[in-house]
Amino acid sequence: MKNLAPKLTHEQYEANFAELHPPFTPNSAVAEANRCLYCYDSPCMKACPTHIDISTFIKKIATGNIKGSAKTILKSNWVALTCAKACPVDVLCEGACVYNERGEEPIQIGRLQRYAIDWYFEHGMPPLFAPAPKNGKSVGVIGAGAAGLSCAAEAALLGFDVTIYDANEKPGGLNTWGIAPYKMMQEDAFKEVRLVQSFGVKIQSGVCAGKDIALGDLEKKHDAIFLGVGLGSASRLNIPGENLPGVVDALDFIGKVTTRNWHSVDVGKRVAVIGAGNTAIDAVTEARRLGAEQVMIIYRRSREEMPAYDFEYELAKSEGVQFQFLTAPSRIIGNAHVEALECIQMQLGEPDEEGRRRPIPVPHSEFRIPVDMIIKSVGQNIEQTFLAQIPNLKIEGGKVWVNPYTLQTSNPKYFAGGDCINGGKEVVNAAADGKRAAHGIHEFCFGK
Numbered sequence: 231m232k233n234l235a236p237k238l239t240h241e242q243y244e245a246n247f248a249e250l251h252p253p254f255t256p257n258s259a260v261a262e263a264n265r266c267l268y269c270y271d272s273p274c275m276k277a278c279p280t281h282i283d284i285s286t287f288i289k290k291i292a293t294g295n296i297k298g299s300a301k302t303i304l305k306s307n308w309v310a311l312t313c314a315k316a317c318p319v320d321v322l323c324e325g326a327c328v329y330n331e332r333g334e335e336p337i338q339i340g341r342l343q344r345y346a347i348d349w350y351f352e353h354g355m356p357p358l359f360a361p362a363p364k365n366g367k368s369v370g371v372i373g374a375g376a377a378g379l380s381c382a383a384e385a386a387l388l389g390f391d392v393t394i395y396d397a398n399e400k401p402g403g404l405n406t407w408g409i410a411p412y413k414m415m416q417e418d419a420f421k422e423v424r425l426v427q428s429f430g431v432k433i434q435s436g437v438c439a440g441k442d443i444a445l446g447d448l449e450k451k452h453d454a455i456f457l458g459v460g461l462g463s464a465s466r467l468n469i470p471g472e473n474l475p476g477v478v479d480a481l482d483f484i485g486k487v488t489t490r491n492w493h494s495v496d497v498g499k500r501v502a503v504i505g506a507g508n509t510a511i512d513a514v515t516e517a518r519r520l521g522a523e524q525v526m527i528i529y530r531r532s533r534e535e536m537p538a539y540d541f542e543y544e545l546a547k548s549e550g551v552q553f554q555f556l557t558a559p560s561r562i563i564g565n566a567h568v569e570a571l572e573c574i575q576m577q578l579g580e581p582d583e584e585g586r587r588r589p590i591p592v593p594h595s596e597f598r599i600p601v602d603m604i605i606k607s608v609g610q611n612i613e614q615t616f617l618a619q620i621p622n623l624k625i626e627g628g629k630v631w632v633n634p635y636t637l638q639t640s641n642p643k644y645f646a647g648g649d650c651i652n653g654g655k656e657v658v659n660a661a662a663d664g665k666r667a668a669h670g671i672h673e674f675c676f677g678k
């Protein structure tokens with residue numbers, strides 16, 4: 231890459247990627263737990279897609295029963311450490327906390343959850359759950375992300391023999407390869423993988439289903455199959471210059487950053503990220519933390535339509551990210567390397583089918599922004615080629631169709647959950663789906 235941002239010292243990188251929310255000390259955890267009002271109708275619990283009994287786990291922290299607290303959490307969510315660190319708590323549990331209505335700071339539920347789960351892993355995962363006797367049936371899980379791991383753990387506890395197949399060399403899905411390193415470390419994701427393995431779940435990494443192993447073979451081997459395959463290829467910009475060196479996909483860039491081999495990740499001095507979802511915000515703030523001097527988001531709609539959460543937007547702004555709203559890329563310019571991004575000014579027209587106002591180019595408003603690197607983050611699609619191999623699998627609106635109660639797909643042997651059925655939400659949704667699907671599989675194999 232040309233015009234690389236100078237490499238930082240190891241200490242600078244570590245400082246730049248320091249944890250956003252450091253852990254509680256035992257005293258501060260108890261003090262925070264004691265603020266909880268233990269509401270009888272627990273709006274926080276309702277707001278959590280995995281419905282963790284939040285009041286109960288917090289009460290247990292307050293009374294010094296940390297192991298019991300961890301048990302309460304894990305009973306509902308097998309990737310509770312990831313969720314504690316990476317969940318958008320402002321719009322989920324903490325956003326629902328009654329303290330907000332009183333104009334006071336909500337209970338720091340995420341940090342308290344982390345306190346209990348850190349304790350659990352630091353104490354060598356004391357056994358809390360006993361798998362049911364083997365039920366003689368077998369489940370194949372495709373994908374070792376949050377959805378696949380959750381389904382596998384729950385199915386193993388229900389007595390199934392479970393094997394997970396994952397195309398990546400290391401399991402964990404986006405918990406390992408996507409979530410920003412200032413939120414969580416890859417090691418956190420591996421702890422959760424080990425927890426799932428402790429229930430007897432087998433994991434075959436580096437095995438791409440439909441390629442390294444035929445789906446027909448999996449169907450013969452397993453009584454039911456869970457698809458936790460997430461999303462696949464990144465959407466293209468479809469503008470001239472897209473293949474120039476210096477133009478990269480957000481997930482490729484972010485995947486390198488999650489390894490924490492900071493020196494090996496090249497970043498330009500001036501970086502433009504195209505898109506304004508949460509992944510785009512992660513990419514732009516990560517570029518900044520790696521030493522990029524000028525970083526900006528290019529988004530064709532306005533601030534109001536931006537898909538990223540408010541707190542992610544505020545975080546990015548506080549780190550010096552510039553936002554170019556109502557701006558669409560029209561051409562990438564450069565000879566052997568990207569040198570500039572040509573953009574066109576937009577204005578908002580009538581709402582589209584999703585209800586968002588449609589961006590319309592302003593005639594003759596083209597302008598250029600000099601850049602050294604462009605990171606594309608305009609969404610991902612489901613893996614059509616892989617999914618097309620499954621007979622009678624219904625895809626609706628770009629998502630795998632499922633029965634909302636059992637998460638069974640239109641092919642009765644297959645169940646699905648996580649990003650592939652919701653088009654890309656949060657870890658906690660995938661965790662909830664995996665658990666639900668395991669019970670759907672149980673019902674399928676044994677009746678109600």
Ligand SMILES: Cc1cc2nc3c(=O)[nH]c(=O)nc-3n(C[C@H](O)[C@H](O)[C@H](O)COP(=O)(O)OP(=O)(O)OC[C@H]3O[C@@H](n4cnc5c(N)ncnc54)[C@H](O)[C@@H]3O)c2cc1C
Pocket residue numbers: 316317318372373374375376377378395396397398401402403404405408409410413437438439440458459460461481484508509512613616647648649650654655656657658660
């Ligand atoms: C950059 C980024 C940052 C994010 N940050 C957050 C965050 O801070 N907080 C949050 O809550 N959510 C975040 N999310 C969303 C969250 O990561 C996802 O919603 C969640 O991880 C989805 O889990 P999943 O199990 O459905 O899919 P994934 O985690 O994507 O896992 C799918 C797995 O399936 C495997 N696979 C796919 N096809 C095959 C095949 N044919 N054979 C074998 N294996 C296969 C893949 O290798 C992968 O490991 C982020 C997403 C991105 C992209």
